[in-house]
Amino acid sequence: MNIESYNAPDSIAEAAQLLQGGNATVVAGGTDLTPQTESGVRQFAATLVNIQRIDEMRGIGVMNGRIRIGGLTTVTDILESKLLADEAPVLVDAADRFASSQIRNASSLAGNLCNASPAGDMCIPLLVLDAEVELACWDGESISTRKVSLERFFTGPGKSVMVAGELMTAIEFPRCANRFVAAFLKSGPRPALEISTVSMGLSCSLTDGVISNVRVAIGAVAPTPLRAKRTEAALEGKVLNEATIQLAVETAGEEVSPIDDVRASAWYRKHLTGVYIRRLLNHVNGS
Amino acid sequence: MSMEVEINFSLNGIATQAHVPPTMTTLAMLREKFDLTGGKLACGEGECGACTVLIDDRTINACLMFAVDCDGREMQTIEGLASASGLAVMQQAFVDHGAIQCGYCMPGMIMQAKYLVEQNSGQQALTRDDIARGLEGNVCRCSGYTKVVDAVAAVVLEENQTGERAS
Amino acid sequence: MSAVIERKTIIGKRVPKPDAPDKATGRTRYINDMVLPRMLIGKILHTDRVHARILSIDTTAAMALPGVHAVLTGEDSPDLRFGPTRDNFPLKSGKVRCIRDEVAAVAAETEEIAQQAIDLIKVEYEDLPPVFTPTEAMRDGAPVVHDDHPDNRSLGYEFSHGDIARAEAESDIVVEHQFEVPYVTHCCMGPSCAIADFDTTGKLTIWSQTQYPYNYKMDLAPALGIHPGDIRVIQPPVGGAFGSKLDVYPFEPICALLAKATRRPVKLTFSREEEFINSPTRQPVEFRIKSGVNRDGTLTFRSVDALLNNGAYTSWGPTTPVIQMRTFTGHYRLPAVEYRAQAYYTNMVYAGSFRGYGNVQATFVTASVMDMLAEEVGMDPIAFRLKNAQNSGEVTPQGSILDDCRLGECIELVAEKTDFLNKHKAYTDQRKQTARIQRGIGIATTIHNAGGAKIHKSDGCGTMLKLDDYARATLITGASEIGQGIDAVLCQIVMEELGIPIRDITIVNDDTALGPWDVGVHASRTTFIAGNSALRAARAARKQVLDAAAKQSNVTADQLDLREGHVVQADNGVPVIRLDKLLRQMHFGDEPELVMVTDYYEPNSVPEDKNHFGNLSSSWAHGAYVAEVEVDTETGEVRVLKMTVVQDVGRVINRLGIEGQIEGGISVSLGYALSEQLQISEGRVMNPNFRDYKVMTAPETPEIELHFIESDCKEGPLGAKGIAEIPAIVPAPAIANAVYNAIGIRFHAPPLTPEKVARALHGAPQQ
Known part of the structure; x- marks a missing residue:
């Protein structure tokens, strides 16, 4: 496939607009996408949307009493997060067992979930943390988001409930109860x-x-x-x-x-x- | 003819511009556009680490990262490590400890070792096990890793003794 | 020049490889990094069948693609045959016999165009019934792989010594075991690559990764239909070899045929996936071994049958019985011994040589069986081995002369260093408890050729050494550098004899147009053979220099020495003249002379006779390795905690290099023991990537403790022996023996993957 346009938006709104219509490939860390396209398992769409410049999709924090992790947050960010070490050590443990240092430095959390591998290492701790994913798209005038329980997110190997034009912007889960x-x-x-x-x-x-x-x-x-x-x-x-x-x-x-x-x-x-x-x-x- | 994208980034400290196809990998760009062949294409899947480079002070597999994503960032490759006055400390340690046999994986290994030590700077000294864990993404078929760990451990020791960043 | 210069030796010191700084900075240009002006990119269309008749190949669309300069098929060169038994073809015509088969090749302006052209080639096949195992292949009516071998028989070997029938009848205990060793592959970090270019007179220059450049010309020539003398081989730095580059493989003549067709330089490189599928493997073998022992622990006989899967073509894999045999017949004292091996053609991939060449396979069996026999007679593994170890002066049934045998010393020292007997007993006792983690300790030993191996007519190496007007030395050697460190060793020899610093020595060994002949980097031979040749050349140069100095200063040459760039008085180290000054005086004096000497060293070994008898190597060496492991009895995961090494190395020349060779060899053998296996299903490679073909990584590497026995080999250069294969041979069976000690289960087929161990522990049948 010849690439017809390449874009590197710096906001979710801009990215969502670019993804409208669905004939686009989202590019982030590349750790899954590159081997998949090189081997021909997956083809590039005509439009490439590099979401790496969207700062609002990065970071780990507490929002409305829940832990919220931006979709572009890398596995290394998770591994090094003081907040997660206190609040969700299981996620940090899984990050520590994730691939290699170089891949942890590049892989985004959302990318690992979107890849929907049955063996995806970040999926497991997030499932037991009862995480939800936030999916955003452009509804013609503004960003529309929906939240999907991770438990219902995966539908098959490499398949999820995400529809064309959607972007996984964040992952959230409740703060831990006592005991x-x-x-x-x-x-x-x-x-x-x-x-x-x-x-x-x-x-x-x-x-x-x-x-x-x-x-x-x-x-x-x-x-x-x-x-x-x-x-x-x-x-x-x-x-x-x-x-x-x-x-x-x-x-x-x-x-x-x-x-x-x-x-x-x-x-x-x-x-x-x-x-x-x-x-x-x-x-x-x-x- | 497929499209090309202009990118501007710092390459080994030098402001650099390139025009790259949007699906080109960073490794292909370094090798083909800049003749920086220190990083190797040995697997193309992020499984061997022979293409490791530093981008914004984090190591990545250059075979997985898209070249367009270098835009606005700072990259250091193995070619940017040594200075006119000689090898960097980590490079010299690899030489002195006999870590290098065929050497094909070594540019990537050295970049990862340098990153590992710098990341850990100011914290509790890395043990041999920590060092080995930190190099888990770099495959070497010659050395058996012992001399590689020796080299990195020596740099860690030196850094601890001098209290300065040595790598 | 008054300061006294002491004699210091560089032998046994830790000397970094001279090429290491460039390798550490990324400056080194490996063959994979090379680009020549007007260079085209070659690509191969490998078949997707395992056994099929080629009905047609349509290359029209590929030829028509702009940027494509040549498309070749087997029809363009149907008569070109190559390989040790001439059963291989650069491009296949008529039929394909395995998944590797090369049916077409293109040369194009870019990688992308070449790939597009490959994708445009249409091949029609008619599938033929395949045959995958030697057992199937030997049956009447089995599919025939090569029409000129209707019984599918490839190479066969037989050796017999003593009266086996009588030995068996008289033995107190006779046991029979079966073993099977897998397909593994070298995983050189630099994928296979060649660059070929023909000049206008029809002479070929090939930039090659080969580790045997001189015979490579002889082997490549018939694949191209040209004279071997018309081939110049240039060897840029390579990303590993380990035996995988000791033969010509089809991509190399294909690259050259594309260059010939286009009259432009052509570069052909494998992707990692192509590398896993198409590069040679280690030879897989099925063994049946019958052993006899008396109650006092004396071995009485050994009878071995080896069945080899030849694959579709013959490279060096099916010749590994030559070395398997030496171990089966010669490792421990055997009054009667026989060995038979037979290879059968199949539609599988084919094997080449791989570090340890045959002895890896054989030692896995012998070391396992030695432990089993010790248990049969109620002896510990150390005492049993010592009881049967040969002594100096013994000659093995095949004629390997053990003039200075250190096997017993190796075993005793490694047992002492590891507290073997106490641990072995304690871990055996602990098996009765059912702890999650069980520990074990195991020993394995081997014998290996340590003074070359005369498997060709010659096992020699040539050297040319010159000193220039500035006392800089250039050593042109036939010996190739593939990362193993012969560069440092040869520099040390020159330094030792001529007293000049390493920086002033240049090793030239990358061009067959310059270098003198050498048989190749293999068989743990290079330090021994090339080292001896370099030593003799250096001594000749030394003599010439000292003679000249002696003449000037009216003393005898033996009163002088060369140290730190000076001629000095040997007894007191007082400098006489600077070496460079002397060399200029020699060069420009009244009787002008240059220091340029040559040497050709041929070791005193002999080729085997037709009965496989003869002292194949100038020297033999033993090693005894002990593995300490931990087995997770729930998951089946085996962790190697420590490897303790005792090896007869003759003499350490480069301590850094010898340690690195041993540590690296252990890593490869750990993979053989625990994780590495090319999984081949109906002829197709199922795990052609580092994700699923698991080589060792840094965190899996055990602690390694090294002890060298310096036996001062009388034929070796400065006493040294060849060392670099034993470490790739012995660890795997030491680990298997340690796992047995930990859990009481004997594994007859490496690798001991977590699943295989878990199945054995939890009563599930092996797959």
Whole structure:
């Protein structure tokens, strides 16, 4: 495809207008887009919109009692954020296990979510943080935004509910309640530079040994990053003991639907799912 | 003929203008337009780090970043590290510690090592494990990494002893 | 000139590579960075079939594309054959036999146009039934890969010594095991690249990554239908080689054919994906090994059958039995031993040589089996090995002369340094508990040629050395530099003999029009062979200089020495004359002479006879490596915590270089043990990228502790032996043995991926 126009807007409004009609490719860090276009998995549209100059899409802060992260915020920004280290360490942990230093420096948070990989490492902690994404488009006169729960955002490998002309401007999630615990695990043996064979996040509250408000998210075991609702239900309100953990292991094993690929077999992904849910629950118990 | 975009940026401290196709990568621009061949195209997917450059004081894989996105920014490549008076401290450390065999990955490795040490400046000294983690995105098939970590650790030690930025 | 100059040695010191500063600054122009005036870009259309008849190739649209200068197919050169057994073709005609097959090639003004032209070429195929494994290929009625090999048999080898049947009958214990080692690939950081240019008289200059420039001419010539003498090979700096550039591969003659067709320089480079699919692999092998041992721990016999997947064409992979055999027959004392290997053509990709050449595969088996046999007879791995280790003066069944054998010393020292026996027992006991993390320790040893390997008629190397009027030395050597550091080693030898600083030495070794012959960088031979040649040349130059100085000062030459740019009195270091001044006096004096000497060194090794007997190498060396690991019994992840090395290196010349070679070799072997495997499904490479083909990275690198045994090899230059393959051979089985120690499970097929280990631990069948 010949590129007919290239634009580097510096506001969301300008970008949204450029994206109107949908025949445009959004360019940010390039860490997913470049290999996809080079290999032919994806083609450039006639219009390129480089959103890297939109400063209002960067930054990490608190807004209306919620944590708000601009879509262009890099994984490194997340890793280095004092606010997130205090408020959402699970997201920082996941950032630490994300690719390599160079890729963390370039990758935007929104880019990782928009790529909608079943193994996307930032999807998992954000799912357990009950995040929403903000999608903006131009309605002809002004910016129109909608918020979509991340849980409902992904629809398939590389697919989401975003429609042509939309831009993911921010990610938000509630500030943590007391006794909130969250943790993230990712398969190795490399610390970070791996496409996860399995990744898993878990958040919950633990009061007097009873686990509640449970959220479990699992990467690379289903066509989308998975919110493991049945596993959550199996845990909700239970005393966190070995019987509960065993039930969670069994439920999670039944809930995932992994595939065989070059990285691992379905058997191993199921096996790791059991190992990780047990580890995360043991971690919760110990904390 | 596809379109080209004019960009203006600082390249190794020099105000620079280029006209680049909008889908050209930064690495292709450096190699083809500026003959800066220190950074290598070894995978083209951000998996090996051989093309690592500094942009606005952060390292990136130049094979993934679009050249148009250099507009208005400051870039340093391996060619910008040494001065007329000799090698930069990190370069000299790589030479002295025998980190360099075929050397193909080394421009990228050295840029990442320099970034790692500078990022950490003023904080608790990097351990060998920290250094290895910081270089996880740079593949080397010759050295086995031990001498690379030796070199970076020596720079860290020197910096700690002198209390100055050495890299 | 009054200050006394002490004699200082540079041998054994830490000497940075002379090319390192340029490499550290990005100044070095690798072949991949080169651009020539009027240079065209070449590209290859690889087939998308694994076995198919080519019905037609339509290149019309590609030819018509502006900017395209040539489109070639196999029909343009159907008679050109090359390869060690002449079964390969630059461009294929008639049929394709594997996923690599080159069906067409273009030369165009730019990369983009070349790619567009490739995309415009239409090929029609009729698929043929494929064959993927040697077991399938040997069956009656199997699909035939090459019509002139109707039984699909490629190379075969057989060796026998002693009475196996009797040894087996008399052995207390006889056990049989099977092993399978995988396809792995070199992953040179610089992708394959060639630049070719013909002059008006039909002579070819090829800028090549080759690591054997002189025989390369001989091997490239038949692929082009030209005389080898009409080929000049220039070797710009390369991004790694590791054995992958010891043969001619189709992209090189294709590049040259495009240059011939266009009469312009043509550059052809692989993408990383092309590199993973099309560059040679290490030879995969299926082994059956039967071993006998008596209750007292004495080995009685070893019988090995090796089945090799030849792939579609023959490069060096199917010749690795030559070295496999040396280890199977010669590593530990064996009264009776036999080895058979047979390669079968299939529709798979094909293997070349890869650092460790055959011994990687063999040692994975022997080192695993030694531990299994020790357990059979109830001995510890150290005592069992010591019981069967040869002593100095023994000769192996194939005639490898172990004149100064340090195997036992290696084993004893590495056991002592690692507290092996205590740890091994403690970890064995800990297996009874079911901790999440289990630790293990394991040893592996090997023997390898350390004084070259006479697999060609000659294993020699030539050197030309000159000193100019300013006492600057130029050493022109046949030995190639591929990053391994022969440049530093040769400089040290010149420094040691001539007393001049490293900055004043220039090594020239990048042009076959200048350099004298050498067989190539392989077989751990370069320090030994090129080092000996350089040493002899340097000593000849030294003699010429000292003779001249002696004549001037009325003393004998042995009363003088060369130190720090001066001729000095040998006994007290008092300077006599500056070397540059002396050289000018020699040059411009009454009897003018220049210092320019040559040497051709041929080691005293002999080629094997037809029964595979003969002392193939001037020297042999042993190494004993110990791995300490941690196994996560839930996820199956194996972490190597430490690798302790004891190796007979003869003598350390460049301590920095020898450490770097060993550390780098370990890294490659760690990948072989734990993560690397080219996954090939029905002939197609499924993981042609660094995401899914996992080489070691910095955080996975263990602590490494090195101990050198300096045995002072009498044939070696200043006592040195070749060293750089043992580290790529021994770590993998040491890790497998350590994993066994940790969890009690024996793995017969590397790599020990987390999934493979988890399956074994959790009762799931292996895939």
